[in-house]
Amino acid sequence: MQEERHSGLIPRFMEGLRKSREDIKKKVDLLLSLGNKPEPEMLEELEEVLITADVGVGTSLEIIGVLNERIKQDKGIVGERVREELKSIIREMLDGEGVKNILEGRPSVILVVGVNGVGKTTSIGKLAALYKRKGKRVLIAAADTFRAAAIEQLEVWGQRAGVELIKHSEGSDPAAVVFDALSAARARNADIVICDTAGRLHNKKNLMEELKKIQRIINREAEGRIRETYLVLDATTGQNALAQAKMFKEITDITGIILTKLDGTAKGGIVLAIKNELDIPVKYIGLGEGMEDLQPFDGKAFADAFLG
Amino acid sequence: MAFEGLTEKLQQTFKKLKGKGKLSEKDVKEGMREVKLALLEADVNFLVVKDFIKSVTERAVGDEVMESLTPGQQVIKIVKEQLVELMGSVPSRPVFSSSGVTKIMLIGLQGAGKTTAAAKMAKYFEKRNGKSPLLVACDIYRPAAIKQLQVVGEKAGIPVFSMGDKLKPVQIAKAGLAEAKKNGRDVVIIDTAGRLHIDDTLMAELEEIKAKTVPDQVLLVVDSMTGQDAVNVAEAFNNRIGIDGIFLTKLDGDTRGGAAISVKAVTGKPIKFVGTGEKVEDIELFYPDRMASRILGMGDVLTLIEKAEQSFDQEKAAELTRKLKSQQFTLDDFLEQLNQVRNMGPLDQIMGMIPGINKGKMGPMDIDEKELAQVEAIINSMTPEEKNNPSIISGSRRRRIAAGSGTRIQQVNRLLKQFEQTRKLMRQFAEMGKGTKKGRPGFPFI
The missing domain is CATH 3.40.50.300 (P-loop containing nucleotide triphosphate hydrolases)
Known part of the structure; x- marks a missing residue:
């Protein structure tokens, strides 16, 4: 992962966030060029910039509060340095543990959850390809047995990535699919199992209970091994993503976020609020529909891209 | 369902305004600040919020408080009217081409x-x-x-x-x-x-x-x-x-x-x-x-009413009313009615439509469909005789029913009590509904 990060990932990342960056950059540039503007007004407008990026009112206020403190303490923070300071506050807020090295125990398990339409299946396809490229033996579990043609969709991704897939028929018990996949992984000596799940709104009690059961099976069957549960979030989503993260965290052992669709104009600022309030770090970002459009998250690049 | 958070916020805001004799510019401004925050947290676009606040403030400050309303109600009225206007005023209707396709x-x-x-x-x-x-x-x-x-x-x-x-x-x-x-x-x-x-x-x-x-x-x-x-x-x-x-x-x-x-x-x-x-x-x-x-x-x-009308079988409803009037409302009917209510959609959705019920306060998952399934199991574990005449259900019958339905005896007791209350309530409804339209049964569960 380290060497990948230095071989052109950041330019790609920057490209993905170009649109967002341009918008925000323009605004920040304008703000900072008005050097003689009264300070409270500038801070208020920077706060608006954050709100427009879906950071949310609470976290935006907090970030600007910290910025204000630093400006008060260091009179040298003016003009361009305000931007740098804001960037470092954002970076610090996003700072979290990176992706775990999957070799430590085998087979490791990644459970992928989220609401409908965020890009779980696509992300799994990309994740499988990523591990396959690293020479791992990957098994995917088609445990979205609910949505029409979800299994077929995952099969196509499995073929593209060249990885094996465990499936039952549509409508069958997703927990049973996961159980079988974990047994198969042991038998076939796989390095990693990635489990797809049906999209579910976090306020649907029965569906969340089903997820709890799946997590329980994984915790039992893969005890002592590396277990990750990734919540997939659509960068286009607003403040509701916070409610999603809260509820999915309550039900499963969320260890990180995959932030998808950052190749649009959405800024995905809600991950700041989520990290700040729930301490869930972003692990990957999705930048398109291609097989290689999934990148490990880099807080510095994100902060840089965020404010131009 | 979509807007509880905002609802809660606005209610809180205007609680402060209520009880004041007059609506001052300061009151409106203070209220609007919270409306603004609530709208932003509801993901309304920043610029749209700015416009909205501006137009509501303009209208509210200049407005005479109607005699029948408190200042707080007056502001709610304006906020509501402006929201309706913003979202399009007229309800949507399917439109079909005159060309035939x-x-x-x-x-x-x-x-x-x-x-x-x-x-x-x-x-x-x-x-x-x-x-x-x-x-x-x-x-x-x-x-x-x-x-x-x-x-x-x-x-x-x-x-x-x-x-x-x-x-x-x-x-x-x-x-x-x-x-x-x-x-x-x-x-x-x-x-x-x-x-x-x-x-x-x-x-x-x-x-x-x-x-x-x-x-x-x-x-x-x-x-x-x-x-x-x-x-x-x-x-x-x-x-x-x-x-x-x-x-x-x-x-x-x-x-x-x-x-x-x-x-x-x-x-x-x-x-x-x-x-x-x-x-x-x-x-x-x-x-x-x-x-x-x-x-x-x-x-x-x-x-809510529209959903009820689609889901309720009118004939069954008429039959139910007849039974109520002749005091023959049985546990079977109770179950039937329960299923009709369930047909209206997930209960938490229905709850969200009822005024005065704040889903935010209840938490998102408080309504348990499972409990309804248990009620169904209990009734299905009764003999026809028991269903028609619950008064014969003695202690030993209750134990049998609990065992048969996989529930506890307390749950059986609670259900029977609920049924009795419902029967009473529905009798009153039936009396009230005499000569009015359709005799729609009440909603015992909500």
Whole structure:
């Protein structure tokens, strides 16, 4: 992962966030060029910039509060340095543990959850390809047995990535699919199992209970091994993503976020609020529909891209 | 359901205003600050919020407080009216082309819910408007997207036209229209692939489909959880392709749904339908006034009544009334009624429509469908004799029923007590309803 990060990932990342960056950059540039503007007004407008990026009112206020403190303490923070300071506050807020090295125990398990339409299946396809490229033996579990043609969709991704897939028929018990996949992984000596799940709104009690059961099976069957549960979030989503993260965290052992669709104009600022309030770090970002459009998250690049 | 958070906020805000004799400029300003925060947290676009606050403030400060209202109520009234206006004032109504074939094209971002929306609309038009829809599968890009439409089409009992993923979408769309003509289908719904509004190639593809098929309506499908970016997305699709309306999806979640306001504000195009669940029947027309009422905590009584009317079998209801009047209301009837209430949709949805019930306070998961299943099990474990005459259910019978239904004796006791209360209550309803319409039974569970 380290060497990948230095071989052109950041330019790609920057490209993905170009649109967002341009918008925000323009605004920040304008703000900072008005050097003689009264300070409270500038801070208020920077706060608006954050709100427009879906950071949310609470976290935006907090970030600007910290910025204000630093400006008060260091009179040298003016003009361009305000931007740098804001960037470092954002970076610090996003700072979290990176992706775990999957070799430590085998087979490791990644459970992928989220609401409908965020890009779980696509992300799994990309994740499988990523591990396959690293020479791992990957098994995917088609445990979205609910949505029409979800299994077929995952099969196509499995073929593209060249990885094996465990499936039952549509409508069958997703927990049973996961159980079988974990047994198969042991038998076939796989390095990693990635489990797809049906999209579910976090306020649907029965569906969340089903997820709890799946997590329980994984915790039992893969005890002592590396277990990750990734919540997939659509960068286009607003403040509701916070409610999603809260509820999915309550039900499963969320260890990180995959932030998808950052190749649009959405800024995905809600991950700041989520990290700040729930301490869930972003692990990957999705930048398109291609097989290689999934990148490990880099807080510095994100902060840089965020404010131009 | 969509706006509880906002509802709660506004209620809190105006609690402060209530009880004051006059509405001062300061009061309004203070109230508006919280309305602004609430709207932002509800994901209404920042600029839209600014405009909204400005117009409400202008109206509120200059306004004379009506004699019948407290100043707080007056502000709520203005906020509500402005919200309704912003969302389009008039309720949506399906419109069909006079040419005989109505062509509808669905467009939007990936994952917005186009395919599900397509099937829901088709089913809706078939059921409510007596139409014969055809679904046309033009998403050749996402793996298994065509298969997905075929499966949901089959579930809904609507034919799906597809030509695989090798032809260009515009060719498939045109062939779909020809197919509809040949088979006498009078509504054609074209499902297109999800795409980013900044993807020039794919946006050009939509332009071409539109040009070649000349749809009567292009609907933009928007996820109700969308944040600030909703305005950019809607503006881009509207400017480049031209849209006629919006299909708002996933409103069964707990999102406050401010995107509804944003999207309407920037495009000026009405919200036509809302999606409220995963089932093909989970679709409703959009009523701006109801949505605004919901925002303001006035509940959504009209939607509730409409749902009730669809789900309640009128004949059964009449029979029930007859039984009530002759005091023959049994546990079987109770169960029947329970099932009718359940048919109206998930209980938490129904609860959200009732004024005075604040779902936010109840927590999102407080209504347990499981409990209802237990009630059903208990009643099913009774003998016909017991169901008809619950007064004979002695202690030993209660133990047997509890064992038979896998419940505890306390639950059986509670149910019998509830039943007795319901019977009493319904007798009163029946008395009240004498000579009025339909004799609709009450809702014992809510």
